[in-house]
Amino acid sequence: MSHVKGTLTDDLGLPPAPGAEQHAALDLANSAVTLPGGQYSDLLATPGAANLWLTAHGLAPADAGLRETCAAQLRSLREHLRSLIAARVEGHTPPAGALNAVNDALTRAPAAALLHWSPERGPYRAATHPTTQILEHALAALAADAADLLTGADADRLTACGSPPCNRYLLRHGRRHWCSTRCGDRARAARAYARRTGRAEENTRGDAEEN
Numbered sequence: 001m002s003h004v005k006g007t008l009t010d011d012l013g014l015p016p017a018p019g020a021e022q023h024a025a026l027d028l029a030n031s032a033v034t035l036p037g038g039q040y041s042d043l044l045a046t047p048g049a050a051n052l053w054l055t056a057h058g059l060a061p062a063d064a065g066l067r068e069t070c071a072a073q074l075r076s077l078r079e080h081l082r083s084l085i086a087a088r089v090e091g092h093t094p095p096a097g098a099l100n101a102v103n104d105a106l107t108r109a110p111a112a113a114l115l116h117w118s119p120e121r122g123p124y125r126a127a128t129h130p131t132t133q134i135l136e137h138a139l140a141a142l143a144a145d146a147a148d149l150l151t152g153a154d155a156d157r158l159t160a161c162g163s164p165p166c167n168r169y170l171l172r173h174g175r176r177h178w179c180s181t182r183c184g185d186r187a188r189a190a191r192a193y194a195r196r197t198g199r200a201e202e203n204t205r206g207d208a209e210e211n
């Protein structure tokens, strides 16, 4: 099961999906991944793992002391975000609960860096906030990024990895719709096998999109 080291690169040798380094919300959506051979990793499975994930994304100090209720809130936002991304990719209307969850996270705490003023530095902006609100601010920042991702210029490039059972989302470049070379190689191998065994007609979808 999951070995907690903070990234999927450590856990499964998987680099971030294309776009996930620019959008923390996309990386959140991909933070529990399913791969062949029973490989599964949830980077938010425990409070300690969730803290590592937030710290790696600049959203919490390493000693934030997250509790299980905090990790559970992150996992819940992840599931709502996945259903919003799926709706955008598949062109249907998402469940109201998913929209409400993102909007609730957006409005529970300000995601903006606030204006401060000190005699030494003069005016500056910083996202300082009480330690009791670390999680609320992290959820707000992730929800804001999710809203930007779903409404911004990149939204049309959102797609699901086309190599089952991989469950990651990515921003497509050209016609490539794999989250990683490993997934691309596996999908090509699966199609080659299907052709050899005379089932090519049943698997034309991937061929048409790639070659």
Ligand SMILES: [Zn+2]
Pocket (backbone or CB within 6 Å): 161, 162, 163, 166, 167, 168, 178, 179, 180, 183
């Ligand atoms: Zn994949």
